Amino acid sequence: MHYLEAFERSVRVHGDDTAILTDDGRSFTYDEFDRRSTELTNAVTDAVGDSPLAVLTLNGPAAAEAMITGHKRGTPTVQLAFRGTAGELVDMVETAGADALLFDDANADTAVDVIDGADLSVGFHAGSAAVDHPDVVDYEDALDAAAFTLPDRLPADGKTNIFYTSGTTSAPKALAFDGEQMWTGAYQGVMEHGIDQTDLAIVTTPWYHMVTSDAWLYPHWMAGATVLLHEDFDPAEVLELVEDNGATGLLAVPTQLSLLNDVQENAADPYDTSTLSYVRTGGSVVTEELVERTSEFLSEHLYNTYGMTEGGPNFTFAHPSVQDDHPGTIGKESFSWELRVVETAPVTEHPDPEAEVGPGEQGEIIARGPGVPDGYIDNPEAEEKSFFDEWLRTRDVAEVDEDGFLYITDRVDNMFISGGENIYPAEVERAIDGHPAVAETLVFGRDDPEWGKKVTAIVVAEADVDAEELDDFCCKHDGLANYKRPREYVVREEPLPRTDTGTVQRQQAIDRHFD
Incomplete structure (x- = not known):
């Protein structure tokens, strides 16, 4: 149909x-x-x-x-x-x-x-x-x-x-x-x-x-x-709309949910959200604390979901009833999907669909179902990395518990989510590297209570430059959307640590400044 x-x-x-x-x-x-x-x-x-x-x-x-x-x-x-x-x-x-x-x-x-x-x-x-x-x-x-x-x-x-x-x-x-x-x-x-x-x-x-x-x-x-x-999006306006219209459903990413909870918690007369019978979230990790605060201040009917654009409809959903025993889970596969959590493979290789991990172990999620598209438009190199046989690789690492519930724990590559938006460090790094005073850059997501992950940059400078100047450069950069712009900078003179083959040792560099 x-x-x-x-x-x-x-x-x-x-x-x-x-x-x-x-x-x-x-x-x-x-x-x-x-x-x-x-x-x-x-x-x-x-x-x-x-x-x-x-x-x-x-x-x-x-x-x-x-x-x-x-x-x-x-x-x-x-x-x-x-x-x-x-x-x-x-x-x-x-x-x-x-x-x-x-x-x-x-x-x-x-x-x-x-x-x-x-x-x-x-x-x-x-x-x-x-x-x-x-x-x-x-x-x-x-x-x-x-x-x-x-x-x-x-x-x-x-x-x-x-x-x-x-x-x-x-x-x-x-x-x-x-x-x-x-x-x-x-x-x-x-x-x-x-x-x-x-x-x-x-x-x-x-x-x-x-x-x-x-x-x-x-x-x-x-x-x-x-x-x-x-x-x-304005949290107070959303809550007013819920109350005035007797809304039954609400879609909000975790960052938005956190702001909605803040308004309710600090209001002398909280908005009436009792009509909400389903609140859908996803896009970044949903913490146990967020589930508890949402249940207290907004609605007990929180559905955590997980998916990606390449997959069309979401892969999983967690019914509100499972959150007490499985806090933070993304649930299990949804109605049109088959998911497997398999041993991780390098980005340049396809994972083995038969190499499923056991309870308590971590692996990459792969998915197949009728919602998967043919591939990318005019990008065969990327398509080869993501689509193979009937499967779509997510590059998301998940742990499976004894009851089969899934929990996102990491990325196969370095992508992170800030405020519900996917941030790819290489893209931001290339933009900052265009500044004449910059020799090289490392971008990563630093834990943040509001955004989930805050876009953070370690910049190796070969001339005098400070965070304010770098931020102004990023704001004016035509190829870098505002939500990808770093909110925190560390400027250093020494080169980034690398392996013998030239690969940047990301964690070592991060630990040096954010131990």
Whole structure:
């Protein structure tokens, strides 16, 4: 089954019911959602044919409409990270082959740079800000001028969504998914949380993430539920939305959960969150302390989940009932997956699927299931490292307990997660190394109570430079998004320690300054 079929069922059954709410008070029924996404489908197809549509917006109706448009066109919607720089976004758009860009007021300046940098045919502006560009048209005007019925030739038999995940190099990696794979993730989300038409779920995480799209938005629309799109995360505003709307569901990464708990704990009159029957988290390690605080201040119904963009729908989920006996676990494999924890192998080699580790031992998680895409777009070298036979390697190291529950403990390589975002040290290191006073850099994640891991840099200087100057350099770097910027620097003169073969001894260098 394809996701569009599930959405069409929701429109037939729940046409007059509310599909989307916004944090500024707007409301869209399923019939309106359906009509507007069809109009967008026709407007984009009339403008650029079968070329993909890229989208650069905050959480809002235009992003939601574009998600459904990808299914109605059978040509992918390219889900861009609004935290990216113009240079990064141009590369992403070109990799996907997009020829149109949908953007909002918050991203207008960057969008104009992307349109020019990627030489796009048209930009659709969803907002009221003044945008002076000959190839930009007003979003609402474009919808009003478009047909409100889908032509017989659509949808085409193609991909529906393109997601990005940062690789071990500076270039993001693109993955294309089809409607059947998105349906797989959506039904899995419905089953994990028991979502139905009576639910109202808050969306706090960026829509372009796989977890927000395939494990949250798509499942709720499949079930005929309502989603409330929170444009830009603010913990007090989220709690007010929960209370005012009687929200039953909430998606938040651990950093957000921690901030929500802080507001509740310090409030003289805490917000009423008793209606929350499922709170979904993931993206970084969920500590026992976070589970306990969330249960005390927010909801006892915390679902810990684990996945990656390459895998489409999440690999595992831990029902709230297992946290007392298995605190911090990511649970067991979810409904459409087979997982194995096997002996780790170097990044340049494929692990052996038959070499499973026993209880109490650690190994790398590998996964197979119908949600796995064909591979990366135009990146065969990375594809060879991650996809083999039927399996996808995660490079995540996990421990298996006696009851079969999994716990993430490390990475096969050096990636770490800060505030729910993947940080790859090599990318940040290369950016800092571009400073004329820098000889070499080592970047790692240092434990931090708010961010999980704080981006930290050890910099070998060959001229006078301090942390303030390095931070200013990173802020202005076109190829380095702000969330990847180090929050702490150590400047040293002596070279980084290396092995006889030239490999940096990372832990030795880290211990030297952060013992």
